[in-house]
Amino acid sequence: MSLPKENLDDKTFDELVKEAVSHIPVYTPDWTDYNVHDPGITLIELFAWLAEMQIYRLNRISDSSYRKFLTLMGIPKLKPARAAEVDVSFSLRNQQPTTVKAGTQVAAKGPVSGTDMIFETEQDIEVVPTNLQQILSWREGEFIDDTEANENENVFYYAFGKWPRTGDRLYLGFDRSLGDEETTLAFYLYEEEALEEKHEVLPSSTLSWEYCKGGDWRKAESWVRLDAAKKEIGDETLHLSKSGKVRIKVTGAMERVRLKESNLFWLRSTILEAGYEIPPKIDNILLNTVSAIQSRTLKNCTFSGSGLPDLYLDLEHTPVIENTLSVKLRVKEDIGTEWREVEDFDASKPGDMHYTEDLATGRVSFGDGINGKIPPKGEDNITISYRSGGGVRGNVGPHAIDTVLDIVTEDVTVDNMKTAVGGEDAENLEAALIRARKDLRTVNRAVTSADYEYLAMNTPGLKVARAKAIPRYHPSQDTEVPRIVTVIVVPDSPYAKPMPSTNFLKTVYRHLDKHRLVTTELFLIPPEYIEVSVGATVILKPKYRKETVEENVRTELETFLHPIRGGIDRNGWTFGRPVYISELYEVIDGVKGVDYVETVTLKKNGKKHAGDIHIPAHGLVYSRTHIIEAKEEKEDFYG
Numbered sequence: 001m002s003l004p005k006e007n008l009d010d011k012t013f014d015e016l017v018k019e020a021v022s023h024i025p026v027y028t029p030d031w032t033d034y035n036v037h038d039p040g041i042t043l044i045e046l047f048a049w050l051a052e053m054q055i056y057r058l059n060r061i062s063d064s065s066y067r068k069f070l071t072l073m074g075i076p077k078l079k080p081a082r083a084a085e086v087d088v089s090f091s092l093r094n095q096q097p098t099t100v101k102a103g104t105q106v107a108a109k110g111p112v113s114g115t116d117m118i119f120e121t122e123q124d125i126e127v128v129p130t131n132l133q134q135i136l137s138w139r140e141g142e143f144i145d146d147t148e149a150n151e152n153e154n155v156f157y158y159a160f161g162k163w164p165r166t167g168d169r170l171y172l173g174f175d176r177s178l179g180d181e182e183t184t185l186a187f188y189l190y191e192e193e194a195l196e197e198k199h200e201v202l203p204s205s206t207l208s209w210e211y212c213k214g215g216d217w218r219k220a221e222s223w224v225r226l227d228a229a230k231k232e233i234g235d236e237t238l239h240l241s242k243s244g245k246v247r248i249k250v251t252g253a254m255e256r257v258r259l260k261e262s263n264l265f266w267l268r269s270t271i272l273e274a275g276y277e278i279p280p281k282i283d284n285i286l287l288n289t290v291s292a293i294q295s296r297t298l299k300n301c302t303f304s305g306s307g308l309p310d311l312y313l314d315l316e317h318t319p320v321i322e323n324t325l326s327v328k329l330r331v332k333e334d335i336g337t338e339w340r341e342v343e344d345f346d347a348s349k350p351g352d353m354h355y356t357e358d359l360a361t362g363r364v365s366f367g368d369g370i371n372g373k374i375p376p377k378g379e380d381n382i383t384i385s386y387r388s389g390g391g392v393r394g395n396v397g398p399h400a401i402d403t404v405l406d407i408v409t410e411d412v413t414v415d416n417m418k419t420a421v422g423g424e425d426a427e428n429l430e431a432a433l434i435r436a437r438k439d440l441r442t443v444n445r446a447v448t449s450a451d452y453e454y455l456a457m458n459t460p461g462l463k464v465a466r467a468k469a470i471p472r473y474h475p476s477q478d479t480e481v482p483r484i485v486t487v488i489v490v491p492d493s494p495y496a497k498p499m500p501s502t503n504f505l506k507t508v509y510r511h512l513d514k515h516r517l518v519t520t521e522l523f524l525i526p527p528e529y530i531e532v533s534v535g536a537t538v539i540l541k542p543k544y545r546k547e548t549v550e551e552n553v554r555t556e557l558e559t560f561l562h563p564i565r566g567g568i569d570r571n572g573w574t575f576g577r578p579v580y581i582s583e584l585y586e587v588i589d590g591v592k593g594v595d596y597v598e599t600v601t602l603k604k605n606g607k608k609h610a611g612d613i614h615i616p617a618h619g620l621v622y623s624r625t626h627i628i629e630a631k632e633e634k635e636d637f638y639g
Helices: 012-020 040-057 062-074 147-151 429-441 448-458 502-513 546-560 581-588
Strands: 086-093 098-100 105-109 116-121 125-127 132-138 142-145 169-173 183-189 206-212 223-226 234-235 245-250 257-259 262-273 281-287 291-293 296-305 312-314 326-329 354-359 363-366 376-386 399-405 412-415 463-470 484-491 520-523 530-539 594-604 608-609 619-623 627-631
Touching: 012 040, 086 098, 086 116, 086 125, 086 281, 116 296, 125 183, 125 581, 132 147, 132 262, 132 281, 147 281, 147 296, 183 291, 183 530, 206 234, 206 245, 245 291, 429 608, 448 463, 484 502, 502 520, 530 581, 546 581, 546 627, 581 594
Parallel strands: 484 520, 530 619, 530 627
Antiparallel strands: 086 291, 086 412, 098 125, 105 116, 105 399, 116 291, 132 142, 132 169, 169 262, 183 245, 183 281, 206 223, 206 262, 234 245, 257 262, 296 376, 312 363, 326 376, 354 363, 399 412, 463 484, 530 594, 594 608
């Protein structure tokens, strides 16, 4: 229940004047003229007018006060406009490799304004005249050709098959040797959620990258492994766990090798240690691709100081990207002294070289000599460098970026195959207040079991399907141990038995370790799975096919006994909950076409089991093979 709101401005101008006039006989009996022409009445009305304005403000909070309150709640400033990011692919009209430097400007035509919307590349890239001719997946002793799937935007393919195993490989065939320049491959995974921020995630699997130097591709000596320590390989994809770039620098010679009827230059990736929770599904692979951000860099913009307090300068291009503004002030012959940005001048001393910035309007403000130093008077003595950009307008669609503004070479063209994402307008005060209320309800300290489970399931960069916190449970002891919490995590996975890898558990542990109480010891473990197989004999209803009913019963049992989608409420099997044979009767009996259930038998971990199956507190169940026999009911001889 909220506190009642008192009305603090309940007196009007007329009431204030009337009350003041009523006190005149008490304090000044000789004052008898109360008409409006009297100078005293005029003063009373003046003060009543001023008092009414002061009282009016008692019930209202100014925007500046709201900002101070937000600072006390851990929100020192409003979110600035966020610049959109996009991958751009360069192409060559001739066969001459070209280097495109970081900061190269490319542009898309604004659909509304008609002006150029500028993007800048974030890294150097060597544009090479190489084409990816063939993509092959090697699994279980045979090749799968994924070349056509890579060219089709609406089709994905598995990099190492649906069930990646150690030794599975991905082969990439090129029409030209990669031995001269650094080659950049951009991998885009299917159904990947974009992260708001960059997070440190440990890869669940380990890959190696090799190039074929010639000879028989079946022999190990024909392949040379690329060494990350020698900067021969740079992998942003976390071993194909997410979308990103893989940069290849082949230092040796490559020769054409015939592999599956294709005589090409080959590169391959091999699974050294399998552990994918979700098998990598590739949308497509692109060459000569680099990240770009919607921004324009402006360097050494000069302004003149007036020598007066409260100087402010308005930048030409807005909004300004956060953490890109640099202010230097030159005095006489020095090269310039760097000034420091502050939130406000409340704590600034007279000699502090501080400034504030409004990223949305591009206004840079200086102190008044009491709070913050005044920039001295001078001609072009203030130099400001910054990057401008941001807003939803930067989220341009595919193939919108088609112009290279910087003169690299006339033979270089550019295109964006994907939509630009991440562009957001600056946050307003109302949105910040909503964010503050949301932050108050967000769990950021692990105290209760529910806190641990919530934080584990919201580990940045991972897809955690389920989590269970068990207090006072030590994985290696049978008795309860105080000040210990063990968390069991289940990854989001298409497999019947979702099992987190060691690095998956480490990533969740690092996240929880930041939020736990200092006196709590934390353990992360995978679930203990109990294999359950059901054998059942059911009697068919008339006019139902035997094969269809048997398949439907198997599907229903697999769903009911699924660790993520199973259980009574279909939100996952409850940790430690026994498998009751009576519930299996009920599940099977509810399948369409089943008249009644004749018999049900169970197997636990491959062995026959009588009665209900009990599992440990940190355990879950999963389906193995269900043997279902559906038969028609025999006619009653006496019927």
